Amino acid sequence: MQEILNIAAYKFVAIDDALSLQGELRARSHSLGLMGTILLAPEGINLFLAGAAEAVRGFVAFLHADARFADLETKESWSAAQPFRRMLVKVKREIIRMDHPAIQPAAGRAPGVEAQTLKRWLDQGHDDAGQPIVMLDTRNAFEVDHGTFEGAIDWRIEKFTEFPQALLDHRDQLAGKTVVSFCTGGIRCEKAAILMREAGVADVLQLEGGILKYFEQVGGAHYRGDCFVFDGRRTLGPDLAASGNAASARAAEDPDIAIKQ
Known part of the structure; x- marks a missing residue:
């Protein structure tokens, strides 16, 4: 039975309070029992989260209440087990590293x-x-x-x-x-x-x-x-179900790897 809701989302938007926002999102995600990774940077937000459907959607509603994230769109898939081992909220220089500062x-x-x-x-x-x-x-x-x-x-x-x-x-x-x-x-x-x-x-x-x-x-x-994903499911088929193909375990262990979209 597929009971865990997995979401991926990002938005490029100016964030000038990343450190205080980090604390808010960490507290909210922990209170809801979510696991995954959230990256914050001056250029925006990038996240992968998983948990009970009501908790995940409650977290998204919390984000939508912030005008900067009101139109944040998520991609959803389901899994039988929690694909993440921990909950991390990190502040980085870029939410996806390109090392090309002119790209905004x-x-x-x-x-x-x-x-x-x-x-x-x-x-x-x-x-x-x-x-x-x-x-x-x-x-x-x-x-x-x-x-x-x-x-x-x-x-x-x-x-x-x-x-x-x-x-x-x-x-x-x-x-x-x-x-x-x-x-x-x-x-x-x-x-x-x-x-x-x-x-x-x-x-x-x-x-x-x-x-x-x-x-x-x-x-x-x-x-x-299949499509490789950066969590414990490893790969998803076109039906968005875990396809079972083995891939490098480093994706589930390294939070800087396990947040690419």
Whole structure:
């Protein structure tokens, strides 16, 4: 029986009280019996949480009461057991490290494409303007090896801080195409899409909500394999159930690894 609700969420928004907010979120999450990781930084919030459905949704309601997070959207999945071992609330320099300070998503994000629209484009082989689609996987190589979209570009990066150089090295691959950047839950492809637009790639979109939202809304069409997640479940299939494929145990042990989307 799937009794544990798992959520992933992030938002790029200016936060100037991260230390006091850290204390509030730590107290609230502990009082509700939640486990997972929350990262706070001047650029926003990034979280993975799991627990009883009423407790998780109560925590989300608490966040929504803060005007900065009123429109925070979550990706949901269910598990039979708690996939996290502890509850951590950390203050960091970035909620997803790119080491590229000029990229400020809170100041303006790249356009996105919803899962249903992307599926239709992939079904027909082009976007609504007739331009070919190229899917760009912004995740680390070991994540990609568990599953990705059919024909997706994979630059074999080992960590997200390598993405800016990979773009410089391979930008010509993207010319004349509508580029859809994607990742697990949306946070990395959001930064990647902004960087590509600033680098002169003309037609760039980000997949709204990443692979997890795509699975939730349209299933596994045009996707092959599973999606690696940074918790004890390791991988999820297109039905958002744990698929049982083994992966590196470091994801469940290292809080800085176990918070990527």
